[in-house]
Amino acid sequence: MNARKQTSGTSGGADLPQVRRDVDRAALLGTALAAVVALSFSGEGAWDWLGATAGIALLAVLAAFFRLPAGGGLAPGLRGELAAFSAVAALAATLVIAPLLQAVLAATTDAGRTCHASAAVAAGALQGDGSLRRGAELAVSRGDAGVTTATDALSRAAANERRTVMGDCIGAVTSGWLWAPAAGMAAVGYASAWWLVRRRHARAPHD
Numbered sequence: 001m002n003a004r005k006q007t008s009g010t011s012g013g014a015d016l017p018q019v020r021r022d023v024d025r026a027a028l029l030g031t032a033l034a035a036v037v038a039l040s041f042s043g044e045g046a047w048d049w050l051g052a053t054a055g056i057a058l059l060a061v062l063a064a065f066f067r068l069p070a071g072g073g074l075a076p077g078l079r080g081e082l083a084a085f086s087a088v089a090a091l092a093a094t095l096v097i098a099p100l101l102q103a104v105l106a107a108t109t110d111a112g113r114t115c116h117a118s119a120a121v122a123a124g125a126l127q128g129d130g131s132l133r134r135g136a137e138l139a140v141s142r143g144d145a146g147v148t149t150a151t152d153a154l155s156r157a158a159a160n161e162r163r164t165v166m167g168d169c170i171g172a173v174t175s176g177w178l179w180a181p182a183a184g185m186a187a188v189g190y191a192s193a194w195w196l197v198r199r200r201h202a203r204a205p206h207d
Helices: 025-041 049-065 076-108 110-128 130-142 150-177 179-203
Strands: none
Touching: 025 049, 025 076, 049 076, 076 110, 076 150, 076 179, 110 130, 110 150, 130 150, 150 179
């Protein structure tokens, strides 16, 4: 009589069973793509470091759980799978580099200077608006502004307006530039993955 197979590492079953790490690759890529789209198009404003952290997390998940199919050689469908993986990974990577690219664009390009000027004009217009000044005086008199003078309230509102306009402007400019690094990273990722697959196939024993 054959002994029943043990699911644990000891005869007493004290150890936990080995966990399978295989996941559906299409589902993984689809979920990662949905997360990138949600983070990229969920709202306006500047690209921030929280989004970059989310991009790093997505790349870590892809690296940990995406596995190419075992065997099969250089199957035609493998090219499509590598292209899909490279594209999704590149889009996730754009979340990481977006704040850095944004800072460069804001500091060195004419579009960045335009955003700074637009933000300054918006802040100045707010401070020079007579109706807004009267509104600030009313808010201060009611104790709703959280400050003691209308001038301080307007100054804070103007600073917030400057940040909002600047963020919306430079965020849109950065989005317009992100396609270039995304395409470059996707191409490099695809070429690297295809080279690794060919190398693995070349080393595999053939009948």
